[in-house]
Amino acid sequence: MNHLTLRGAKEIIFGSGTRLQTGQQAALLGGRALIVSGRTAMQRSGTLAELGACLAEAGVASSIFAEVEAEPSLDTVDRGREAFHSQQCDLVIAIGGGSALDVGKAIAALAPCPEPVSHYFAGVEIPGQGRPCIALPTTSGTGAEVTPNSVLTNTAAAEKASIRGHCLLPEVAIVDPELTLTCPPDQTAFSGLDALTQAIESYVSTGANPVSDMLCEESIRRIAGSLRRAVADGSDREARESMALGSLLAGLALASARLGLVHGLAHPLGALYGLPHGQVCGALLPHVMVYNMRAAGPKYARLARMLGLGADASALVGWVEALVHDLGAQLNFAAAGLSEVDIPAIVPPTLASGSSRHNPRPVDEAGVRELLATLIA
Numbered sequence: 160m161n162h163l164t165l166r167g168a169k170e171i172i173f174g175s176g177t178r179l180q181t182g183q184q185a186a187l188l189g190g191r192a193l194i195v196s197g198r199t200a201m202q203r204s205g206t207l208a209e210l211g212a213c214l215a216e217a218g219v220a221s222s223i224f225a226e227v228e229a230e231p232s233l234d235t236v237d238r239g240r241e242a243f244h245s246q247q248c249d250l251v252i253a254i255g256g257g258s259a260l261d262v263g264k265a266i267a268a269l270a271p272c273p274e275p276v277s278h279y280f281a282g283v284e285i286p287g288q289g290r291p292c293i294a295l296p297t298t299s300g301t302g303a304e305v306t307p308n309s310v311l312t313n314t315a316a317a318e319k320a321s322i323r324g325h326c327l328l329p330e331v332a333i334v335d336p337e338l339t340l341t342c343p344p345d346q347t348a349f350s351g352l353d354a355l356t357q358a359i360e361s362y363v364s365t366g367a368n369p370v371s372d373m374l375c376e377e378s379i380r381r382i383a384g385s386l387r388r389a390v391a392d393g394s395d396r397e398a399r400e401s402m403a404l405g406s407l408l409a410g411l412a413l414a415s416a417r418l419g420l421v422h423g424l425a426h427p428l429g430a431l432y433g434l435p436h437g438q439v440c441g442a443l444l445p446h447v448m449v450y451n452m453r454a455a456g457p458k459y460a461r462l463a464r465m466l467g468l469g470a471d472a473s474a475l476v477g478w479v480e481a482l483v484h485d486l487g488a489q490l491n492f493a494a495a496g497l498s499e500v501d502i503p504a505i506v507p508p509t510l511a512s513g514s515s516r517h518n519p520r521p522v523d524e525a526g527v528r529e530l531l532a533t534l535i536a
């Protein structure tokens with residue numbers, strides 16, 4: 160390890176009830192906020208009304224852009240930027256799952272830029288610092304509240320990829336586990352598997368470092384001890400709190416260590432077949448771990464020992480498979496549409512992905528084909 164760069168939100172606030180600090184944090188950043196969320200859940204649960212009242216109490220006016228869909232499109236970001244300008248906002252408050260946070264971060268980062276988001280999606284560096292964003296996750300999964308990227312989809316080309324840049328890091332992350340209490344069981348399972356995958360991939364990535372290792376180990380320990388409980392009983396506050404912290408720690412780890420081949424493959428597979436990101440991650444993880452065994456075996460073995468599975472690295476693969484099964488999150492890729500015919504379309508974006516480039520075993524075309532073949536065998 161020669162170099163180490165750590166990234167995260169400028170301020171990270173964690174704990175039950177901390178969402179009520181959003182008003183005072185927002186007041187430090189401006190007088191008018193654009194609240195960015197998904198289309199229904201936050202409105203139905205009363206969370207947006209509570210947030211608006213909390214902002215008003217702190218003297219911050221707000222408008223709502225509740226138009227973020229699953230696997231959000233470039234068009235949604237551009238419409239959010241228009242709302243930001245037409246409402247004369249100073250900051251974004253993004254509240255929701257990974258999609259809402261990614262869109263909110265992108266609206267804030269690109270607010271001062273004249274070009275449409277497609278310009279930056281094509282790889283052009285985002286200039287400047289953007290506008291401030293406060294991120295409040297309502298799922299325990301992506302860690303997007305502390306990461307410098309935003310995953311978006313060009314729907315016309317079925318292309319899913321990240322835009323990246325320092326300006327995508329939120330100013331403030333407020334992680335309130337109470338916001339996850341109403342997350343339904345399937346979303347709890349999928350987002351938890353995303354967090355687990357991110358922690359395991361960061362742990363063995365070529366960017367792993369002593370700080371990210373520490374974050375990953377604590378993240379994995381927490382997820383292992385609480386994900387089944389959070390899915391079985393969403394009102395289990397202790398499990399929800401542990402999952403929220405586990406997810407945050409995985410996000411902090413990946414912000415410096417990056418990810419691996421699961422995420423390199425998950426984006427094209429998710430875009431082609433419209434599959435939930437976390438479910439795809441959980442289904443791919445055991446296959447990628449087998450692929451990586453020769454490069455990452457000792458670190459998998461260290462995790463196996465930490466979880467009380469013995470000293471055999473392959474025990475960790477079995478443990479992940481059993482967890483995915485117990486959560487009812489199995490995925491049959493062939494039944495979802497994956498076939499030999501699609502492989503030529505999946506290989507190039509997988510090889511181009513920054514995640515794949517951080518995989519512990521180098522990824523080449525033959526390796527991706529070998530792995531895809533195991534998914535449809």
Ligand SMILES: [Fe+2]
Nearest residue numbers: 301353357440
């Ligand atoms: Fe992920």
